[in-house]
Amino acid sequence: MLHRVAGWAMRRAGLAVALWVVALVAVSAGSALVGDAYKNDNSLPGTDSQRVIDTFAEHQPQGATESVQIVLHDESGLAAEKSRIGGMLAEVGKLPHVSGVADPFTANGSLSTDGRTAYATVQLDVPAADMPAEDVRSIIHKAQEIAGDGLQVELGGDLVREAQESGGGASEGAGILAALVILVFLFGSLLAASLPLLTAVFAVGSTLGLLVLASHIFTIPDYTAPVMMLVGLGVGIDYALLIFSRYRSELLKGAERPQASRIALDTAGRSVLFAGCTVVIALLGLLALGLGSLQGLALGVTVTVLMTMLAAVSLLPALLTLFGKRIERSVRKHAAKSRRHPGDGWRKLATIVQRGPWIPLVLGTAALVALCLPALDLRLGFADAGTDDPAKTSRKAYDLLAKGFGPGFNGPLIVVADGSPAAAQALNAKLATDPGIAAVTPPQQLADGKVSTVLVFPKSAPQDEATSELVQRLREETLPQLAGQTNATYLVGGSTAAADDFAGAVSNRLPYFVLIVVGLSALLLTAVFRSVLIPLKAAVLNLLSIGASLGVITLVFQHGWFGAQEGPIEAFVPVMIFAIVFGLSMDYEVFLISRVHEEWRRTGDAREAVREGLANTGSVITAAAAIMIVVFGAFLLSPDRMLKQFGLGLAVAVLLDALLIRCVIVPAVLRLMGPSAWWLPGWLDRLLPAIALEREEPTDAVPAEKERESV
Numbered sequence: 001m002l003h004r005v006a007g008w009a010m011r012r013a014g015l016a017v018a019l020w021v022v023a024l025v026a027v028s029a030g031s032a033l034v035g036d037a038y039k040n041d042n043s044l045p046g047t048d049s050q051r052v053i054d055t056f057a058e059h060q061p062q063g064a065t066e067s068v069q070i071v072l073h074d075e076s077g078l079a080a081e082k083s084r085i086g087g088m089l090a091e092v093g094k095l096p097h098v099s100g101v102a103d104p105f106t107a108n109g110s111l112s113t114d115g116r117t118a119y120a121t122v123q124l125d126v127p128a129a130d131m132p133a134e135d136v137r138s139i140i141h142k143a144q145e146i147a148g149d150g151l152q153v154e155l156g157g158d159l160v161r162e163a164q165e166s167g168g169g170a171s172e173g174a175g176i177l178a179a180l181v182i183l184v185f186l187f188g189s190l191l192a193a194s195l196p197l198l199t200a201v202f203a204v205g206s207t208l209g210l211l212v213l214a215s216h217i218f219t220i221p222d223y224t225a226p227v228m229m230l231v232g233l234g235v236g237i238d239y240a241l242l243i244f245s246r247y248r249s250e251l252l253k254g255a256e257r258p259q260a261s262r263i264a265l266d267t268a269g270r271s272v273l274f275a276g277c278t279v280v281i282a283l284l285g286l287l288a289l290g291l292g293s294l295q296g297l298a299l300g301v302t303v304t305v306l307m308t309m310l311a312a313v314s315l316l317p318a319l320l321t322l323f324g325k326r327i328e329r330s331v332r333k334h335a336a337k338s339r340r341h342p343g344d345g346w347r348k349l350a351t352i353v354q355r356g357p358w359i360p361l362v363l364g365t366a367a368l369v370a371l372c373l374p375a376l377d378l379r380l381g382f383a384d385a386g387t388d389d390p391a392k393t394s395r396k397a398y399d400l401l402a403k404g405f406g407p408g409f410n411g412p413l414i415v416v417a418d419g420s421p422a423a424a425q426a427l428n429a430k431l432a433t434d435p436g437i438a439a440v441t442p443p444q445q446l447a448d449g450k451v452s453t454v455l456v457f458p459k460s461a462p463q464d465e466a467t468s469e470l471v472q473r474l475r476e477e478t479l480p481q482l483a484g485q486t487n488a489t490y491l492v493g494g495s496t497a498a499a500d501d502f503a504g505a506v507s508n509r510l511p512y513f514v515l516i517v518v519g520l521s522a523l524l525l526t527a528v529f530r531s532v533l534i535p536l537k538a539a540v541l542n543l544l545s546i547g548a549s550l551g552v553i554t555l556v557f558q559h560g561w562f563g564a565q566e567g568p569i570e571a572f573v574p575v576m577i578f579a580i581v582f583g584l585s586m587d588y589e590v591f592l593i594s595r596v597h598e599e600w601r602r603t604g605d606a607r608e609a610v611r612e613g614l615a616n617t618g619s620v621i622t623a624a625a626a627i628m629i630v631v632f633g634a635f636l637l638s639p640d641r642m643l644k645q646f647g648l649g650l651a652v653a654v655l656l657d658a659l660l661i662r663c664v665i666v667p668a669v670l671r672l673m674g675p676s677a678w679w680l681p682g683w684l685d686r687l688l689p690a691i692a693l694e695r696e697e698p699t700d701a702v703p704a705e706k707e708r709e710s711v
Contacts, residue, residue, distance in 0.1 A: 411462025419488025
């Protein structure tokens with residue numbers, strides 16, 4: 001299949017490029033016409049927080065509408081501003097989709113005890129998904145018209161947070177520009193540097209349009225697009241770079257352009273396809289978690305990786321054919337200017353590591369373990385206004401409410417009582433005695449009168465660990481005891497409870513996810529390299545790099561290192577990083593080990609195979625890693641906290657994997673293993689299918705008898 005696709009692309013280069021252009025234009029135009037239908041599926045089947053949501057849906061069938069909070073603050077007191085505030089609220093009540101506005105001076109509990117802070121609830125007539133962002137911004141602007149002369153007006157709520165989100169594009173553009181600079185330095189030619197970049201842009205652009213169209217059929221969350229671009233740009237550039245680098249090296253060896261293309265696709269092309277398959281396996285492993293919010297994301301990123309693989313073996317060969325002559329001239333000109341062979345430094349590094357392999361192995365492993373330790377304190381949660389930029393109105397409203405009404409006011413727990421009115425009253429009295437609760441509202445019956453709800457305001461902030469401990473205490477001790485006395489059913493819901501439930505669901509299913517991803521990837525590596533120890537080494541080192549990246553995220557975003565806003569880690573970030581990083585780590589593993597294996601089959605010398613394998617791939621691996629690091633790291637410029645965590649985690653993992661693991665620890669491990677690295681039991685050899693990643697060269701290959709004798 002690889003030969004047929006790539007061969008056709010080289011023979012019909014102009015047509016292949018034209019088809020990619022048509023596909024990109026068609027899906028982009030189609031997606032622009034129909035628009036997206038992204039939908040966040042935050043369901044958590046079997047959890048208490050999901051049962052609370054289902055209870056509301058059952059006993060309040062008309063559906064819930066959304067609301068916005070207008071927070072008012074004046075250090076001199078709000079009484080003097082009563083008429084001005086009343087006029088503003090009346091104007092807000094006339095805006096589209098506003099069904100009512102509560103008066104903060106008459107509504108129960110809406111005015112702080114010191115009279116300096118109040119909030120007005122703006123009730124909307126539509127659910128959150130149907131509320132236009134422009135109408136939310138109209139509410140914000142109308143409310144803030146009266147601000148001044150000591151009166152501060154801020155707005156809060158999920159809709160306000162979404163409406164004030166900054167536009168994207170800056171981080172993606174910065175990553176692409178930085179990648180182009182690295183490629184120009186690597187190849188010494190703007191044209192040569194542009195080919196991997198162009199291949200990635202076509203793949204990501206086409207996938208983005210397909211994703212929009214697929215959102216009308218599948219449930220795809222709205223944060224899939226930026227994550228897809230994050231992964232697609234890094235992977236797409238890398239895959240094209242690995243193939244182009246092999247093409248370039250074959251040209252420098254004296255091969256003709258068509259022959260260089262065939263060899264590159266027959267070696268690096270196979271490695272790219274295999275590495276891409278491991279990424280896909282890791283992403284599809286997310287389906288084992290059974291969480292709807294991750295399944296759509298996994299589908300979107302999987303399609304992205306598949307498209308980058310297709311572009312690498314179809315679009316790139318066509319571009320190499322069309323621009324081959326000019327590329328060859330620039331490659332030879334750049335090589336003539338270079339005073340040293342690009343692999344000399346890596347050959348020396350491999351020699352140094354092989355002389356004393358235990359020292360780099362122990363020091364490198366100790367460094368990875370040390371970075372993994374902070375991840376043991378990892379605390380999952382969902383971002384709220386408390387982690388927003390302090391300059392945003394949603395964050396200011398959050399802080400004002402916390403100051404005026406207590407830190408727990410921004411994240412009340414919802415306790416549902418399914419039983420008699422007496423059971424609801426007993427619940428209210430019981431909750432009021434808990435030392436972690438600041439206030440409890442009187443029971444409110446839902447529309448059908450069968451179920452009552454109570455709002456519980458903790459003394460701690462929504463993202464504090466004390467609030468999670470309160471949820472656990474209510475569920476495991478307080479409410480079960482009360483249920484035994486009243487024969488009622490009590491459920492705890494709310495955003496904090498949902499975050500705890502999500503973390504619990506992930507923790508319970510994580511062992512199956514890890515087993516599936518690691519097991520299938522190890523099985524593929526065993527089949528390809530005909531080795532037992534190589535896959536085992538890859539699995540252990542990949543897990544260490546993932547743990548180290550999670551440790552760095554914990555230090556930065558949870559503990560506030562380098563000035564980052566302190567808070568929990570987004571609940572689904574660790575599993576997504578595990579899936580993506582494990583797959584990406586296999587890219588460098590496959591690219592390096594396949595070249596080492598190629599040299600091993602050619603010479604039968606284990607030490608020489610490691611030296612030559614690193615010499616031929618070290619510069620490419622570091623360049624590819626540098627590109628991924630700048631692409632992923634550029635997302636630290638994003639205003640979205642989730643994307644910042646993704647970007648930092650992926651960048652750190654790639655940095656550690658490419659430099660410390662592949663270029664230091666792996667050569668040391670292979671030196672200690674020696675020829676045993678390629679040992680495979682005979683019975684397993686007969687069971688596994690034969691998958692070749694390198695071109696077969698019978699005249700130079702090590703005879704089977706010699707290989708067995710060496711082992």
